[in-house]
Amino acid sequence: MSTSPPSTVEPRHAHHHHALDPAPSQQGATGMKGVLLPAVIVLVIGSIFVSVFLSAFHAPRPHHLPVAVVGTTEQAEQVTGALELGLPGGFDVKRYADESAARHALESRKVYAAYVTDPGKSSELLYAGANGPSVTSTVTGAFSGIAQHSGDRLTVRDTVPAPAGDTRGMSVFYAGFGVVLAGFLFGMMTYQIAPRLEYRWRLTSLAAFSVAAGLLIAVIAGSVGFSALPGPFLGIAGIIALMAAAVGSATMAFMRLFGRAGMSLAAVVLFTFGNSTSGGTLPTAYLPGWLHPFSEILPVGVGVRAIQGLSHFRNDGLTAGVIVLVVWILIAAAALYWRDARGTRTQAVA
Numbered sequence: 001m002s003t004s005p006p007s008t009v010e011p012r013h014a015h016h017h018h019a020l021d022p023a024p025s026q027q028g029a030t031g032m033k034g035v036l037l038p039a040v041i042v043l044v045i046g047s048i049f050v051s052v053f054l055s056a057f058h059a060p061r062p063h064h065l066p067v068a069v070v071g072t073t074e075q076a077e078q079v080t081g082a083l084e085l086g087l088p089g090g091f092d093v094k095r096y097a098d099e100s101a102a103r104h105a106l107e108s109r110k111v112y113a114a115y116v117t118d119p120g121k122s123s124e125l126l127y128a129g130a131n132g133p134s135v136t137s138t139v140t141g142a143f144s145g146i147a148q149h150s151g152d153r154l155t156v157r158d159t160v161p162a163p164a165g166d167t168r169g170m171s172v173f174y175a176g177f178g179v180v181l182a183g184f185l186f187g188m189m190t191y192q193i194a195p196r197l198e199y200r201w202r203l204t205s206l207a208a209f210s211v212a213a214g215l216l217i218a219v220i221a222g223s224v225g226f227s228a229l230p231g232p233f234l235g236i237a238g239i240i241a242l243m244a245a246a247v248g249s250a251t252m253a254f255m256r257l258f259g260r261a262g263m264s265l266a267a268v269v270l271f272t273f274g275n276s277t278s279g280g281t282l283p284t285a286y287l288p289g290w291l292h293p294f295s296e297i298l299p300v301g302v303g304v305r306a307i308q309g310l311s312h313f314r315n316d317g318l319t320a321g322v323i324v325l326v327v328w329i330l331i332a333a334a335a336l337y338w339r340d341a342r343g344t345r346t347q348a349v350a
Contacts, residue, residue: 055288068093129161130308172228
């Protein structure tokens with residue numbers, strides 16, 4: 001009597017695979033490599049940080065800072081020549097036909113000051129104190145010299161004053177720095193604390209963190225807290241939430257695409273270049289030419305400009321900021337899907 005071998009019955013759940021994020025490898029450097037590598041990496045990142053920030057701020061001066069002149073073409077040319085003589089390459093003069101148009105440009109931050117000429121009598125300088133004391137000092141100093149040379153009495157008027165809770169114009173920089181720090185830490189800790197979390201739940205966690213960060217910082221910095229960001233509460237909270245999501249997802253993507261090196265890359269790109277070019281301390285027109293493009297593509301730069309626009313300058317930079325932040329989030333989410341959800345399913349099938 002022959003006996004057939006018992007059949008092996010697989011558990012019903014054997015073919016159900018979940019999109020889990022594989023845990024990062026726990027094998028690390030040992031010996032002399034383990035001794036020296038952390039110090040080398042940190043020193044390189046620190047050197048880049050110091051070099052970039054010093055390059056941006058050790059001797060700040062404007063580069064083609066847009067300013068308005070109200071007057072005839074001849075008067076505008078005279079002012080342009082005087083400004084160029086005093087600070088070569090410092091200003092980009094735009095002529096406006098009347099004070100109303102120049103004021104609108106100032107309040108929309110198309111220009112940073114408006115000089116209304118009236119030769120032989122008195123001239124008027126309109127500026128926006130919300131741009132910070134450095135910009136105020138730059139434009140009042142430059143145009144005071146022009147008025148004095150022309151024998152005019154200069155009247156100075158702040159048309160967009162800084163809020164009482166932000167007299168130095170630095171609050172948006174600190175808010176942006178905090179968002180970048182929080183997003184960076186979230187991107188790291190989500191893989192450290194929950195390395196095998198499913199892709200959909202990891203993005204749910206990112207969304208929850210971002211919304212909470214937006215609401216919390218808007219409460220702290222807005223009219224409820226320090227009254228440093230006077231823009232609409234939901235608008236400020238929304239932009240900050242997008243910034244947090246962009247930085248958090250980008251950090252996650254850096255880590256999944258580049259492994260351990262991704263953490264260092266995220267620190268350099270998002271933290272160092274992002275904060276130094278954000279425009280939170282000085283307008284981007286004060287940046288060296290090679291740093292200026294970063295302010296238009298990194299999350300913190302476009303976010304800071306959008307927040308400033310919401311708070312002071314007729315929504316300047318809002319549309320571009322939202323578009324750039326959403327693009328960062330979508331690209332990072334796609335990269336994470338490719339490495340985590342899709343990659344895990346492909347391995348399971350194989």
